[in-house]
Amino acid sequence: MTTPMLTKNQTLVFDVLTRAEAPLSAYTILDKLRDQGFRAPLQVYRALDKLLEYGVVHRLESINSFVACAHPDENCHSHGLVAFAICESCGQVIEFHDHEVDHRLMDWLKSQKFKAEKSTIEIRGHCAKCAA
Amino acid sequence: MTTPMLTKNQTLVFDVLTRAEAPLSAYTILDKLRDQGFRAPLQVYRALDKLLEYGVVHRLESINSFVACAHPDENCHSHGLVAFAICESCGQVIEFHDHEVDHRLMDWLKSQKFKAEKSTIEIRGHCAKCAA
DNA sequence: TCGCACACGTTATAGCATAACGCAATTGAT
DNA sequence: ATCAATTGCGTTATGCTATAACGTGTGCGA
Structure with a gap:
């Protein structure tokens, strides 16, 4: 599967994760995107769902957080x-x-x-x- | 480390987990123990913390649930x-x-x-x- | 008998995740 | 052109998971 074009929200979330030095929780991502117009957790979770599906983001179950994949170009x-x-x-x-x-x-x-x-x-x- | 004597609450929680056929969430355990006098999540979480420490219970991070260890006699x-x-x-x-x-x-x-x-x-x- | 450690009980709150509704834009078949 | 299906988006409300902070009681060794 090749990664399709990201939507606006997906791009915003992905960029935040890419710039982060450590995994972020969904609510932390939400806070970082309030200035870009994010208001509700669902906006983050929906973007994350897709990014996880595309394999460019990973979920860390043990800390309820998310990280950008270390090599997003190849398919994880x-x-x-x-x-x-x-x-x-x-x-x-x-x-x-x-x-x-x-x-x-x-x-x-x-x-x-x-x-x-x-x-x-x-x-x-x-x-x-x-x-x- | 050898497992110390379990307290009343620890025993109740451990027994519920042992009888269960599948992992249980803390809140499910709570519900199953209401008749035994459990009222609050903390009663469950405190017991679970100890049981985890003793190694007789495992936490499944990916489904936020708990299971009794498959061989509680040995030390996991x-x-x-x-x-x-x-x-x-x-x-x-x-x-x-x-x-x-x-x-x-x-x-x-x-x-x-x-x-x-x-x-x-x-x-x-x-x-x-x-x-x- | 004082102090400490530990289990316990209760209330409140924090943190994580999704349900359910409706709208707008896109696409693609008829 | 138009209708239906799909997809993303926004919002409100809600549910599930976990812990903070307080106080009580009990046992036990110094």
């Missing part, structure tokens, strides 16, 4: 599983992909005849800088 | 990472542990000098029965 959906390391001090997120982990998980799921659809792999802790 | 915290396959039809959860995946993830984190503290691995999809 085709990379297999995505994992995240989230620093609890500075908020920074490192996104990574590991085929070994993918295969191993997929094999296990297969052995259970479990049809995987969505996956969440999130490690919380402290990044190199903050752990010092 | 010493098993390395825990992963879950969550069926979106029947709600059933399969808990599993894979050292290969652990190592692989841990190696990667190490290479980034990232100090891991908590991990979340959750796969949503359809179980063997429901995928048919």
Whole structure:
């Protein structure tokens, strides 16, 4: 799937996420876009839904927040599983992909005849800088 | 760490989770315990916090729910990472542990000098029965 | 017996997410 | 040209998830 042209709201939300240094909650995004005319959470959530669908934004389930994909040009959906390391001090997120982990998980799921659809792999802790 | 004696509220919450066939939200637990005198969310959350600390209950971040550990007798915290396959039809959860995946993830984190503290691995999809 | 730690109860509030309505613009088939 | 279907948008209201802040009671060691 190739990413279609983004609408005005989608672009605004995506830009905010791209500029952010750390994941943002939907309500934080809303606040940052009030000057651009955003009034209600739904405006943010609707844009996010699409951006997630296009694979240019990721949702971090463990912190109810959203980040721009680390490589929005390629299509993240085709990379297999995505994992995240989230620093609890500075908020920074490192996104990574590991085929070994993918295969191993997929094999296990297969052995259970479990049809995987969505996956969440999130490690919380402290990044190199903050752990010092 | 060995699990200490559970308090009354902790026992009530743990029993509800143990009897449940699927993960429960905190508010669902609350409703199930109204007859036992529960009135407020905090009673549930406080018990859950302890049960999570003891490792006899897991939190499923991607669905804001809680499940009893699949093997509460051993100590789950010493098993390395825990992963879950969550069926979106029947709600059933399969808990599993894979050292290969652990190592692989841990190696990667190490290479980034990232100090891991908590991990979340959750796969949503359809179980063997429901995928048919 | 004083002080501390801990579980508990209650009220209030904060934070995250979606339902349901209606309008406007676009597209594309008839 | 026109109608129907689709999609995005705006608004109000509501529901679900989680915690803050206060106070009470109980047990236990110094």
